Amino acid sequence: MPITTISEKLSVSPQPSIEDIQSLHDKGFKTLINNRPDDEDPSQPGTQAESQEAKHRGLSYAFIPVTAGTITEADIRAFQRVVDESEGPAFAHCKTGTRSLNLYLIGEVLDGRLSADEVVEFGRSRGFDTSAAASWLEKKAARRPQVEGVFDKRTWSVQYVVSDPATRKCAIIDPVLDFDERAGATATINADAILDYVRDNGLTVEWILDTHPHADHFSAAQYLKEKTGAQTAIGERVVDVQKLWKGFYNWPELATDGSQWNRLFAHGETFKVGSIDAKVLFSPGHTLASITYVIGDAAFVHDTLFMPDSGTARADFPGGDARVLWKSIQEILALPDDTRIFTGHDYQPDGRAPRWESTVADQKKFNPHLAGVTEGEFVALRTKRDKTLPMPKLILHALQVNIRGGRLPEPEANGRRYLKFPLDALKGAAWE
Ligand SMILES: N[C@@H](CCC(=O)N[C@@H](CS)C(=O)NCC(=O)O)C(=O)O
Numbered sequence: 001m002p003i004t005t006i007s008e009k010l011s012v013s014p015q016p017s018i019e020d021i022q023s024l025h026d027k028g029f030k031t032l033i034n035n036r037p038d039d040e041d042p043s044q045p046g047t048q049a050e051s052q053e054a055k056h057r058g059l060s061y062a063f064i065p066v067t068a069g070t071i072t073e074a075d076i077r078a079f080q081r082v083v084d085e086s087e088g089p090a091f092a093h094c095k096t097g098t099r100s101l102n103l104y105l106i107g108e109v110l111d112g113r114l115s116a117d118e119v120v121e122f123g124r125s126r127g128f129d130t131s132a133a134a135s136w137l138e139k140k141a142a143r144r145p146q147v148e149g150v151f152d153k154r155t156w157s158v159q160y161v162v163s164d165p166a167t168r169k170c171a172i173i174d175p176v177l178d179f180d181e182r183a184g185a186t187a188t189i190n191a192d193a194i195l196d197y198v199r200d201n202g203l204t205v206e207w208i209l210d211t212h213p214h215a216d217h218f219s220a221a222q223y224l225k226e227k228t229g230a231q232t233a234i235g236e237r238v239v240d241v242q243k244l245w246k247g248f249y250n251w252p253e254l255a256t257d258g259s260q261w262n263r264l265f266a267h268g269e270t271f272k273v274g275s276i277d278a279k280v281l282f283s284p285g286h287t288l289a290s291i292t293y294v295i296g297d298a299a300f301v302h303d304t305l306f307m308p309d310s311g312t313a314r315a316d317f318p319g320g321d322a323r324v325l326w327k328s329i330q331e332i333l334a335l336p337d338d339t340r341i342f343t344g345h346d347y348q349p350d351g352r353a354p355r356w357e358s359t360v361a362d363q364k365k366f367n368p369h370l371a372g373v374t375e376g377e378f379v380a381l382r383t384k385r386d387k388t389l390p391m392p393k394l395i396l397h398a399l400q401v402n403i404r405g406g407r408l409p410e411p412e413a414n415g416r417r418y419l420k421f422p423l424d425a426l427k428g429a430a431w432e
């Protein structure tokens with residue numbers, strides 16, 4: 001049994017026999033890791049026999065079976081955890097040792113201790129063909145969209161251009177159409193800056209995505225659709241928000257079938273941004289229709305989680321619900337720990353510069369609304385805080401535009417557009 005020492009904590013080897021396993025303890029190993037699925041060939045001992053023998057010899061045992069083409073990040077993290085937690089050197093094997101070494105190498109690159117270019121040579125110099133680890137890392141890099149955040153300081157909103165480096169196709173998420181409520185003036189400063197970025201980077205816009213009908217700014221989806229011809233989309237439950245606000249605005253003529261968008265996404269639906277896979281999670285609680293877009297390794301969570309130093313979104317708008325928001329957040333936090341989380345607002349606590357990117361791991365560890373907090377505590381703190389928050393200053397302006405996909409009201413006979421406000425419709429809202 002040729003054993004190759006990889007590090008102080010890890011050696012790899014081809015399939016050991018039961019007698020070989022008996023000798024591991026004397027060789028100073030503390031843990032046996034089996035990376036080989038059972039039944040690959042009839043002569044292998046299999047996990048039950050290996051585990052029994054390991055325990056008999058006082059070794060810890062871990063079964064993390066993988067095949068070359070189906071290694072997941074969870075496998076890599078599980079492998080790392082076992083090696084880390086081993087009280088001394090760990091001994092890992094598959095059929096030849098290559099898969100075990102690949103798991104190690106991918107983990108080293110993901111954690112920045114090794115560069116992806118060094119993976120093949122690392123294996124070759126030790127007698128292994130580790131090209132499968134290199135291609136795993138290449139594929140992962142291709143799944144990683146480039147994300148450009150554009151901060152709108154008037155509404156503390158973050159708009160995104162998410163692009164696929166391979167095809168140069170992109171999606172725009174939650175674009176803002178500028179509005180000054182004092183002058184009743186609209187402008188396309190933010191949307192035009194986004195279009196400049198798209199042009200300067202040679203991108204083609206495939207999608208204009210909204211995470212929910214925003215209550216604090218107009219959506220620039222319609223304007224950008226006219227400029228780019230891209231498809232607009234939002235969560236399918238937007239129809240419930242339309243029905244709710246149709247009543248508030250007393251607009252019998254409003255179509256409440258979501259026909260104002262090109263596509264309505266349901267929970268679990270998938271689509272592509274260029275060659276990158278994207279998936280939709282239904283994330284209600286802040287609104288009835290909120291969704292999260294998971295594009296490659298990046299999740300656009302908009303008003304669920306804010307930055308870890310800022311907590312979470314409010315849940316007191318019509319159709320909001322703190323308990324439902326908690327559930328949606330738990331689903332987001334169940335994504336892999338290194339998923340990049342991009343929030344939709346940053347209210348710049350203590351005047352710090354705006355920030356919008358975190359990770360699932362950061363959120364779990366540092367977000368004061370989540371770390372060590374139970375569902376009951378979350379609901380209590382969210383409800384208490386929401387009682388103190390006045391309505392966003394543009395809620396009544398924004399929803400009449402956003403439930404129509406970012407379309408301004410039609411002009412009247414004089415060519416001018418007018419907004420309409422229900423008085424005393426939002427009961428119980430805090431006054432500033
Ligand atoms: N002062 C802002 C408030 C905006 C607001 O209510 N933002 C929502 C997201 S649309 C939120 O969750 N705020 C959380 C908080 O302020 O704690 C405005 O008037 O626009």
Ligand SMILES: [Fe+2]
Nearest residue numbers: 214215216303
């Ligand atoms: Fe919002």
